Structure formats: C-alpha cells, structure tokens
Amino acid sequence: MPKMVLLPRHVMALGGYIRERNLPYGDYEFPYRNIIVGNPKDEPVKIEVPVYDIDWIKRHKELGLIVVPVKEDDDFVGLFNMVREKVKRA
Secondary structure, rough: OEEEEEEEOEEEHHHHHEEEOOOOOOOOOOOOEEEOOOOOOOOOOOEOOOOOHHHHHOOOOOOOEEEEEEOOOOOHHHHHHHHHHHHHOO
C-alpha cells in the first residue's frame, strides 16, 4: 500500500485521497467526504493513502494521530481549525 509522510505538527485534509465514496459495481458507500489528520508528535509519521475503508481511521488513531472524519453537512473549516488547535496544544 502506498504511504505518505505527515510532517511533525502538521494538519492535512485527505479528501483527494479517499478511494471512492460510491462504487459502481457494489453496495459499498464510504460515509465521509473528507478526513482531517493531524500529527501532534515531534516526528514524521507515515500514513496509508488512499483511504480504502473505515478501519483506516482506527488504525491511524492507534498511531497517535488526531483523525476527524468529515460528513457532507459538517463545517469543514471549523473542524480543520479545531484539529490545528489540538496539534498546537499537544
């Protein structure tokens, strides 16, 4: 699986790295339009991209990252700023 480096004290939105929200050949539907990831650590962390399933969220939270899924009607900018503040305070 491809990986990307999330730099220390960095926040990133993975909307462009979500595989597909709807598959034309199956019943799968990914419930989030975006995922915000923050690295509160002082060292870089490798994350898996693209995001294939909901288990991705659990696996990356276990790495110590701040992971916030964004739904269609959520305030993206507000959530992004919230994650950025959490990263600054950590």
